[in-house]
Amino acid sequence: MLVLKRTVPVIIAFVLGITAIAIYFIPHQKAQDLNETLALWDRIIAAFAFFLGMYSLLYIHGQRIRRRQAGWGYSAFVYVGFALMTGTAAYNRGHWVLVAPVPGGAYDWLFDYVFIPAESTMFAILAFFIASAAYRTFRARTIEAVILLVAAVIVMLGRVPVGALIWGQFPALQEWVMSVPNMAAKRGLLLGVYLGAVATALRIIFGIERAYLGGSGE
Amino acid sequence: MIDRLISIDRRIIFGFVAVGLIATTLWPVLLPIRPTSNVRKIYDTIENLKGKKDAVVLVSFDYGPGSAPELQPAAINILRHCMTNDIKVVGMALWPDAVGLAQAAFDSMSTMYGKVYSRDWTFLGYKTGMATLIINMGQDFRSAFGQDMRGTSTAEMEVTRSISRLADFDYVVALAAGNSLDRTAWIPFAVDRYKVKLGGAVTAVMSPDMFPYLQSGQLNGLISGLAGAAEYETLVKAPGSAVRGMAPQSAVHVIIILFIIFGNVMYFLQRRRDRAVRASA
Numbered sequence: 001m002l003v004l005k006r007t008v009p010v011i012i013a014f015v016l017g018i019t020a021i022a023i024y025f026i027p028h029q030k031a032q033d034l035n036e037t038l039a040l041w042d043r044i045i046a047a048f049a050f051f052l053g054m055y056s057l058l059y060i061h062g063q064r065i066r067r068r069q070a071g072w073g074y075s076a077f078v079y080v081g082f083a084l085m086t087g088t089a090a091y092n093r094g095h096w097v098l099v100a101p102v103p104g105g106a107y108d109w110l111f112d113y114v115f116i117p118a119e120s121t122m123f124a125i126l127a128f129f130i131a132s133a134a135y136r137t138f139r140a141r142t143i144e145a146v147i148l149l150v151a152a153v154i155v156m157l158g159r160v161p162v163g164a165l166i167w168g169q170f171p172a173l174q175e176w177v178m179s180v181p182n183m184a185a186k187r188g189l190l191l192g193v194y195l196g197a198v199a200t201a202l203r204i205i206f207g208i209e210r211a212y213l214g215g216s217g218e
Numbered sequence: 219m220i221d222r223l224i225s226i227d228r229r230i231i232f233g234f235v236a237v238g239l240i241a242t243t244l245w246p247v248l249l250p251i252r253p254t255s256n257v258r259k260i261y262d263t264i265e266n267l268k269g270k271k272d273a274v275v276l277v278s279f280d281y282g283p284g285s286a287p288e289l290q291p292a293a294i295n296i297l298r299h300c301m302t303n304d305i306k307v308v309g310m311a312l313w314p315d316a317v318g319l320a321q322a323a324f325d326s327m328s329t330m331y332g333k334v335y336s337r338d339w340t341f342l343g344y345k346t347g348m349a350t351l352i353i354n355m356g357q358d359f360r361s362a363f364g365q366d367m368r369g370t371s372t373a374e375m376e377v378t379r380s381i382s383r384l385a386d387f388d389y390v391v392a393l394a395a396g397n398s399l400d401r402t403a404w405i406p407f408a409v410d411r412y413k414v415k416l417g418g419a420v421t422a423v424m425s426p427d428m429f430p431y432l433q434s435g436q437l438n439g440l441i442s443g444l445a446g447a448a449e450y451e452t453l454v455k456a457p458g459s460a461v462r463g464m465a466p467q468s469a470v471h472v473i474i475i476l477f478i479i480f481g482n483v484m485y486f487l488q489r490r491r492d493r494a495v496r497a498s499a
Contacts, residue, residue, distance in 0.1 A: 024411075036357040043347035043354070050346070100369035103321065111318040119283040119315075127470055131235045132228040135477040139485050149482075153475055159422070159445050161249035162468035171252065183429040190430060 010207040017205035058082070085110060151177055220491060224484040231477060238469035247465045248457075253449040256432060259439030260391065260417040261453045264299050267388050272380050274306040276387040278404070279316035279323075281395035285421050286319055289393045291447035291460035292419040293320070296391050297327040299454050301338070306377045308387070309341040310363070312351070312398045317344050321367070335368075336375040343367035348403045355384040356412035384412045393419040400431060409436045419446065 020038060023031040061075035069075075085107065090097050093105035101107075140146045157163035158174020203209035253261070267273040277296055281289045300307045309320050324341050333339055342363045345351050354362035359381050363372050372378040380386060392404045399405060399418050408414040415438055420428060422443025431437040441450055444467060447460035 032357060036354060036361070039347070039350035039353040039357075040361075042350040043345065046346040046348075046350070100365075100367060103325075108318065112322070115315070116283040116286065116318070120287055123284040124287075127239075128232045128235050131470065131474050131477065132231045134474050135226070135231055135481045138478045138481065140482050141485075149478065153478070156471045156475060159443070160468040160471050161251050161448075161464050162472060164250065164252065171254070175254065178426060178429055179433070182426050183433060186427060187430045190427075 006210070006213060009213055010210065014205055014207060017201070021205075085115075151181070220484055220488045224481065224488055234473050234477070235470055238473045239466045242465040242469045246462055248461070249464050249468060251448050251452045251461060251464065253453050254446075256440040256442070257446050257449040258453065260296075260419075260441060261299065261439075261450065263389055263415065263417060263438060264296070264303070264305065267305050268303040270305075270388065272306065273388045274308060274377065274381060274386075275300050276308050276310065276384075276390045277320075278310050278312060278390065278392040278394075278398075279320040280312040280398040280403075281319070281393055281421075282313055282315040283319065285395035287459075287463070288421050288444045288447065289395060289419055290319060290323065291444070291458060291463075292441045292450055293323045293393050294327060294458070295447065295450045295454050295456060295460075296393075296419075297323055297339075298331070298456060299450075301327055301331040301333050302454075304338075305388075307339045308378060308381070309339070311342075311344040312348055312403060313396070314344045317367075336366075336370055336377060338377060340366045340370070340372075340375055340377050342372070348398055349407055352384065352403045352407040353411075356407065357383065359383055359386070384408055384414055387414065389417065390414050391417045391419065394424070395421050399424075399437075400427060405431055405436050417441075422446075 016038070019034070023035045023038075057078070061078045063069075064072045064075040065079075088105065088107035088110060089101075091106070092099060093102040095102050134152075138145075138149045138152060140149055154170065154177055155174050157166060158170040158172075158177075163170035163174070200209065204212065264275065267275070275296075277293065279293060297307055299305075307324075309324055311317050311320055320341055324339060327333070328335065328339055343366065345362070347354070351362060359378075360372050363378075365371055366375065366378075372381070384390075390404070390408060392399050394404075399420060404414075404416055404418075409416050416436070417439045418428060418431075418437050419441035420443070422445065425440065425442035425446075428437060428440050428442075432440055441447060444460050444463050448457075448464050451457050451460050
């Protein structure tokens with residue numbers, strides 16, 4: 001069983017990983033066709049991940065309801081929302097699932113008048129929390145903090161029209177902050193992140209990193 | 219007193235922000251908007267397609283309702299710009315919850331400018347895969363999207379008849395709230411592998427991440443947040459929700475800056491007082 005649990009997945013990861021890297025650099029039509037087939041497989045597997053996510057969501061909230069955990073009512077609401085959205089999408093104004101979505105039904109109504117306002121409201125609340133967090137965190141305690149504070153003020157004023165009314169050079173200064181110091185820092189960070197990603201990918205392909213198999217990886 | 223002010227109740231800050239937002243929404247002030255070069259590059263690219271026979275622009279909706287206030291005005295005005303210049307538009311979504319938003323944008327703009335579905339525009343809908351979907355589109359567009367959202371074959375529609383690969387699109391604009399633009403899909407595959415010309419529209423919080431790609435030319439232009447959308451609205455001469463949103467956004471930015479200044483004044487007063495106490499002790 002250990003062979004099936006450990007060895008076979010590592011072999012699959014190695015073969016597919018090396019193949020995917022190799023075909024990226026081989027312009028031959030056969031390699032490109034294989035690339036397309038692998039991409040299609042990936043998309044089919046990704047579609048199945050939706051079912052896994054759905055199961056996981058319903059399982060976790062089902063457990064909360066069963067155990068009457070604090071806030072279990074919200075979990076019940078997850079079930080109600082899930083049933084409503086799935087049911088109305090499947091009903092499709094009486095045409096059911098095998099026909100392309102028919103506009104103007106209950107699903108569209110729920111999406112336009114419940115889902116969009118609810119999610120937009122949640123993100124709009126961020127403006128208030130950011131204001132409060134900015135007040136508490138932007139303190140000129142050190143030189144680095146002063147640099148951060150000055151950059152934040154320049155960008156905040158330079159990105160909105162009122163900045164240009166206060167001082168005409170704010171937009172240009174903001175553009176410079178974004179295009180020079182910000183870009184230099186971001187580029188360094190991105191190079192580090194991607195080198196790390198390459199290293200991790202190689203560790204998975206060569207079977208050194210096995211955490212994705214579950215357990216401790218040993 | 220200083221200690222109380224330095225740890226001011228956050229509800230007071232919320233109150234100031236709310237008053238600033240409500241006041242500038244109820245009594246809007248139209249502020250002058252100057253388009254930046256990054257936004258203008260997207261505008262110019264679409265403008266240069268004007269008059270080109272069978273020019274097709276692909277617009278990818280990769281965001282959800284949470285980012286819609288920032289990205290939907292940009293999407294609407296890109297569609298407006300294409301449609302008013304008789305440029306065909308194809309829409310798609312890498313996020314499932316973008317489908318309703320994309321459909322609404324296409325419906326409103328096509329009705330407004332009398333554009334015909336399947337001849338002037340189509341919406342392909344959502345498909346899974348992100349990077350692998352882009353790879354499939356790069357190799358064979360019709361195998362990736364055999365049909366559009368309404369079930370019409372992409373081989374039969376006039377708008378997609380000339381498209382066999384991703385590179386056949388004259389321009390691609392990806393509106394993204396996640397990492398589909400820079401990390402997982404568009405830049406690594408559509409641009410680097412299939413040599414697509416790409417413009418981006420992102421939320422304001424994401425825009426600092428995009429500057430390395432702008433400098434390298436992997437992104438030819440960038441619409442950044444609501445401010446970027448307002449710049450685009452100004453360029454297409456159709457001021458709408460983004461331009462109206464500039465006054466509340468300006469007000470909140472000013473309020474935050476005033477609070478930061480106030481907080482720092484209190485901080486220095488507190489520090490001076492503590493030093494004086496320590497010196498006298």
